[in-house]
Amino acid sequence: MINVVLTAVRSFPQRVRERFTRSPDRFIVRIQEQCVLNVEAAGALMDYMNKPNKKNAQRVQQLEKAADEIRRILVDELNRTFVTPIDREDIYSLSRAIDDILDDTWFTINEMDILNVTPNSFLTEMASLLSRGSEEIKLAIDRLTQHPNVASSHAIRARSVNNDMETLYATALADLFKKPKDLDSVVTMLKLREIYRHLFHAAERIGDAANIVDDIVVKFF
Numbered sequence: 353m354i355n356v357v358l359t360a361v362r363s364f365p366q367r368v369r370e371r372f373t374r375s376p377d378r379f380i381v382r383i384q385e386q387c388v389l390n391v392e393a394a395g396a397l398m399d400y401m402n403k404p405n406k407k408n409a410q411r412v413q414q415l416e417k418a419a420d421e422i423r424r425i426l427v428d429e430l431n432r433t434f435v436t437p438i439d440r441e442d443i444y445s446l447s448r449a450i451d452d453i454l455d456d457t458w459f460t461i462n463e464m465d466i467l468n469v470t471p472n473s474f475l476t477e478m479a480s481l482l483s484r485g486s487e488e489i490k491l492a493i494d495r496l497t498q499h500p501n502v503a504s505s506h507a508i509r510a511r512s513v514n515n516d517m518e519t520l521y522a523t524a525l526a527d528l529f530k531k532p533k534d535l536d537s538v539v540t541m542l543k544l545r546e547i548y549r550h551l552f553h554a555a556e557r558i559g560d561a562a563n564i565v566d567d568i569v570v571k572f573f
Contacts, residue, residue: 379436379443380497382426386450387490389419393457394483400461401471401479409465416458423451442568446493449561453486456554460547467543474524475544478517478551485513485558492565500569507562507569514562517555524548 393415400408426447430440463469492506525548528541 377437377497378429379426379438380493382422382429383443383447383450384490384493385422386419386426386447386454387486387493389415389422390450390454390457391483391486391490393419393454394479394486397457397461398476398479398483400464401476404464404471406465409461412458412461416454419451419454423447438568438572442564442571446561446564446568449557449564450489452557453482453489453554453561456550456557457482460550460554463543463550464547467547469543469547472544474520474527475547475551477520478524478548478555481513481517481520482551482554482558485510485517485555488513489558489561489565492562496565496568500572503565504569507565510558510562514555514559517552521548521552521555 393412396408396411396415400412427444430436430443433440436443464471464475469475488506488510492503492510495503495506525545528544528548531537531541
């Protein structure tokens, strides 16, 4: 009896892989769809940094709305599914983290547009980091079921992006506080600090998504 139980336990990760192999899991597919939109939004943000205009701002808004709809569908399907291939909490949290990345991307570009903030070198570099991190998360999800160790390596790279953003964020704030303190410069400082914060939070959500990927790999693969 003990041997039977041990055999079942040892074969569990393999059975999970086989289930994924037979047909793509719908929850993973939904999260992949979110990732695609997230990568596109990060690219649109970079376009905005290089060429600020209403078209690029509206593009991010459209992508954010499309991603919200995918997440609503995922949550609805999750609520109506009794058995999931991986923990439903992990599915929900991973989807939410990716959704939060896109939300902060939209907050960034929306406030820059409304407040008439001109992109600077710090914003451009932050947008580039966000794009890199979003791509790493997408690759991690794409590799999760068939190549979990590769997924973990992409998660590590995503966390590295988060670390780089922390350093850049601190540097950008330090630069802000060195500026002259007349009224106009203070107003500009407050605007930029808010924009920097959105990008910093987006990178934190990238780190969250990377941690969830690692949790899934440890538990199921």
